[in-house]
Amino acid sequence: MxxxxxxxxxxxxxxxxxxxxxxxxxxxxxxxxxxxxxxxxxxxxxxxxxxxxxxxxxxxxxxxxxxxxxxxxxxxxxxxxxxxxxxxxxxxxxxxxxxxxxxxxxxxxxxxxxxxxxxxxxxxxxxxxxxxxxxxxxxxxxxxxxxxxxxxxxxxxxxxxxxxxxxxxxxxxxxxxxxxxxxxxxxxxxxxxxxxxIPEPLPIQRNFYPEVKKFVYTVIPAISFQDIVLAITEPEHRKAWMKGVSNIELKGHKINRIKSNHDCVINGNTIQVTLEDLIREENEVKILEHAYMQSMKTEIIQLFTIRKTEKDEVILGMGTVIIGSKNPFVRMFKSLIERVMAVQNSKNITSLGKYLKVLKY
Known part of the structure; x- marks a missing residue:
């Protein structure tokens, strides 16, 4: 039995x-x-x-x-x-x-x-x-x-x-x-x-990139730099304010950190992004990202700036520059494409400002 x-x-x-x-x-x-x-x-x-x-x-x-x-x-x-x-x-x-x-x-x-x-x-x-x-x-x-x-x-x-x-x-x-x-x-x-x-880890190798000059800005009431950094770097936050983003997937880690990578899907196109650097100063934080746009075969640098003012406000800045491309169209019309990116950045930085105001209150 x-x-x-x-x-x-x-x-x-x-x-x-x-x-x-x-x-x-x-x-x-x-x-x-x-x-x-x-x-x-x-x-x-x-x-x-x-x-x-x-x-x-x-x-x-x-x-x-x-x-x-x-x-x-x-x-x-x-x-x-x-x-x-x-x-x-x-x-x-x-x-x-x-x-x-x-x-x-x-x-x-x-x-x-x-x-x-x-x-x-x-x-x-x-x-x-x-x-x-x-x-x-x-x-x-x-x-x-x-x-x-x-x-x-x-x-x-x-x-x-x-x-x-x-x-x-x-x-x-x-x-x-x-x-x-x-x-x-x-x-x-x-x-x-x-x-x-256990030795101390070697310092982060910082790459040198062309200066980002074309910035768009928005001003918001004072909010902690920590909250702003998370809103920019955390996938779930970023999907809430960046236009056209449907998915962000971290590669190899569960939390973003310097030199970590993620795939960002914007309007159906996948962009491979590396968080290259985060520079903290007394009254300013800079977040530097290196991105490869697969559909355009183009590399860009995107820079976010977070700066305190004496009026108890925060100025958010966002700028993009193309640093290389295998696409002849992009190389020919680089300045025009950067201006188009600046328009999109303006929409995104405004959206980020509104999102942060909601987070604060």
């Missing part, structure tokens, strides 16, 4: 949990949308760095639950993997901080995030739940309980006593008492000193 339920096959394996520290405070005390995007990028980075050494069971908010069934459990190999992931994680955060466009709470607090790892051997199985497989067994519960430990450290590797801790000289011994499990010993290693091995 066939059973309606298949009992999960229990066998020995490794449970491996990289967990992003500071996640809860990061999400609850900052802008939720950007914090979610940042955490998502970091989780994808962790999964990529781990590669095929482990299998992903599931994403658990701020952590990834990995597992592996095998007979050879080389703990030193796994600790080296932890160090590799840790270094990549913090290298990413340093680069992200260098390339900041947005200065919201989430984007400026990334340096406070950390990473810890839980490693545990135990008997567990895979349970089919709908179309997904979930890990099953008491040892899975224990591995998660070990994440809530008394260590006064933010970033570390924790190895449960399922390993012979005496053979792992890098680890310091400790213990705790867990409900349902009783006395549990473990070893740990502080990862914080590894940060000294």
């Amino acid at each position: 066939n059973s309606f339920y298949e009992i999960p096959q229990i066998k020995k394996g490794i449970l491996f949990i990289p967990d992003i520290s500071g996640f809860t405070q990061f999400v609850t005390s900052t802008e939720v949308s950007h914090s979610q995007h940042i955490i998502s990028e970091l989780l994808e980075l962790i999964i990529s760095e781990v590669g095929n050494l482990f299998t992903v069971s599931e994403i658990e908010g701020d952590a990834v639950l990995f597992y592996r069934f095998q007979n050879d459990f080389d703990i030193e190999e796994i600790i080296k993997l932890c160090e590799k992931v840790f270094l990549s994680f913090h290298s990413y955060l340093k680069t992200y901080r260098r390339d900041l466009v947005c200065h919201c709470g989430a984007c400026t607090m990334t340096h406070k995030l950390g990473l810890k790892f839980i490693i545990h051997i135990g008997d567990f199985g895979l349970n089919q739940v709908g179309k997904r497989e979930k890990l099953y067994g008491k040892e899975v519960i224990l591995a998660h309980r070990l994440m809530k430990n008394p260590l006064d450290l933010k970033e570390y590797v924790l190895v449960s006593s399922s390993y012979d801790l005496f053979d792992i000289k890098l680890l310091t011994s400790a213990d705790l008492v867990l409900e349902e499990f009783g006395y549990v010993s473990f070893g740990y290693m502080d990862l914080t000193p590894l940060k000294d091995r």
